[in-house]
Amino acid sequence: MSNASQVFQELFAGVMGMGDWTVWVMLAIGALLIWLGVRKGYEPVLLFPMGVGCILANIPGHFAVMPTGGGEPGFLTVLYQMGIANELFPVLIFIGIGAMCDFTPLLRAPYMMLFAAAAHLGIFAATLCAALAGFPFNEAASIGIIGAADGPTTIFVAQKFATEMLAPLTVTAFCYMSLVPIIQPPVVKLLTTKEERLIRMPYQEEKPVSQTALFLFPLMVTLIAGIIAPISVPLIGALMFGNLLKVSGCCDSLSNCAQNELTNLVTLLLGITVGATMTAENILTVQVLKILCLGAVAFIFDTVGGLLFAKLANLFLKKKINPMIGACGISAFPISGRVIAKMALKEDPTNFIIQQAIGVNVAGQVASVVAGGLVMALIPVLM
Amino acid sequence: MDSVTASIELLVIAYPLVFVVMALFAGLTWGLTKLFPARE
Numbered sequence: 001m002s003n004a005s006q007v008f009q010e011l012f013a014g015v016m017g018m019g020d021w022t023v024w025v026m027l028a029i030g031a032l033l034i035w036l037g038v039r040k041g042y043e044p045v046l047l048f049p050m051g052v053g054c055i056l057a058n059i060p061g062h063f064a065v066m067p068t069g070g071g072e073p074g075f076l077t078v079l080y081q082m083g084i085a086n087e088l089f090p091v092l093i094f095i096g097i098g099a100m101c102d103f104t105p106l107l108r109a110p111y112m113m114l115f116a117a118a119a120h121l122g123i124f125a126a127t128l129c130a131a132l133a134g135f136p137f138n139e140a141a142s143i144g145i146i147g148a149a150d151g152p153t154t155i156f157v158a159q160k161f162a163t164e165m166l167a168p169l170t171v172t173a174f175c176y177m178s179l180v181p182i183i184q185p186p187v188v189k190l191l192t193t194k195e196e197r198l199i200r201m202p203y204q205e206e207k208p209v210s211q212t213a214l215f216l217f218p219l220m221v222t223l224i225a226g227i228i229a230p231i232s233v234p235l236i237g238a239l240m241f242g243n244l245l246k247v248s249g250c251c252d253s254l255s256n257c258a259q260n261e262l263t264n265l266v267t268l269l270l271g272i273t274v275g276a277t278m279t280a281e282n283i284l285t286v287q288v289l290k291i292l293c294l295g296a297v298a299f300i301f302d303t304v305g306g307l308l309f310a311k312l313a314n315l316f317l318k319k320k321i322n323p324m325i326g327a328c329g330i331s332a333f334p335i336s337g338r339v340i341a342k343m344a345l346k347e348d349p350t351n352f353i354i355q356q357a358i359g360v361n362v363a364g365q366v367a368s369v370v371a372g373g374l375v376m377a378l379i380p381v382l383m
Numbered sequence: 384m385d386s387v388t389a390s391i392e393l394l395v396i397a398y399p400l401v402f403v404v405m406a407l408f409a410g411l412t413w414g415l416t417k418l419f420p421a422r423e
Binding site for chain 2: 106107108110111112113114116117118120121123124125127128130131132134135136137140141144207208209210212213216217220221224225228363366367370371374375378382383
């Protein structure tokens with residue numbers, strides 16, 4: 001009889017497991033992520049695989065992750081061990097991002113890097129708010145990194161200092177990156193006057209940049225960032241390696257591979273694997289609600305930091321700059337630059353600041369890795 | 384050290400340091416473009 005009962009339980013393990021309400025909630029969250037990606041267009045290449053990973057991991061029995069009855073780990077656990085536990089996937093994605101980046105606008109106007117530095121205030125504001133909310137420092141700083149507006153950096157830092165929070169941090173970072181068009185405009189409007197938003201910035205003729213300077217720039221950034229914060233070498237090194245492939249001019253096939261095949265493949269694997277870490281015990285907690293709020297704090301303060309720095313610069317400049325470009329110094333590229341350029345056009349249909357906005361946005365890519373590297377170097381020291 | 388104090392120290396140390404590093408990059412990048420100007 002007991003044998004028959006055991007057979008019955010094993011045969012209908014999935015059906016029995018559906019009696020747990022948290023399974024239904026997690027399946028609904030997976031479906032929500034898929035809906036946000038597919039129907040709403042919020043970072044679909046990431047949210048879609050994450051939603052599928054979440055559903056697969058929460059089907060009772062957990063055969064895709066780690067069978068509850070014992071046995072070999074599922075393919076999602078194998079992928080996790082292979083690409084996230086050792087930080088391989090974020091680093092590979094950075095090679096692809098580097099190959100996609102064009103630093104030419106930055107070399108034309110290097111001062112834009114300062115706006116990008118200012119626009120990383122959100123990291124530190126969110127870290128402080130997280131600490132005030134009761135998170136230990138390593139977790140608070142990992143939450144703060146959402147303010148880098150950079151998914152791979154968030155994964156990299158979370159994996160190093162707050163492994164158990166990897167899933168909520170990754171989801172929050174990518175969701176807010178796709179919500180930049182909703183978050184930034186009201187903050188920009190609140191902190192700028194109409195006159196400031198109407199400031200015109202002269203369109204600079206396409207100043208040519210030499211191939212040598214374009215080639216030496218990534219090497220210089222890698223060396224200096226690596227010497228100042230050696231812990232950042234995997235991220236900055238991968239980013240700049242990808243860029244070197246692009247600017248070298250002799251590795252087009254590798255550059256194309258990094259931009260397309262490598263990025264697509266790793267994004268797919270990263271998405272489904274991170275999604276699979278979204279289990280009820282990781283997600284259905286008050287902490288996750290706090291992380292969602294703190295993510296918003298990070299993005300709002302990024303915008304505030306960039307805007308206020310640009311307004312401060314205007315106090316000393318003869319030729320005023322449109323302070324809205326300060327808000328684009330985050331890593332969400334090119335969405336932030338486009339949003340700000342669109343805002344300027346809305347105020348005055350003949351005011352084109354896209355060139356400057358995109359320049360600051362590109363600088364944000366570098367600043368996010370620098371800020372991430374410095375935070376990673378300081379967490380163990382300050383803990 | 385408690386979490387709030389460590390966060391304030393992070394803000395005080397790292398935020399200005401991001402400016403310093405980015406300013407260094409800006410200066411060196413400007414130098415690079417002057418040292419290796421594009422041929423018109």
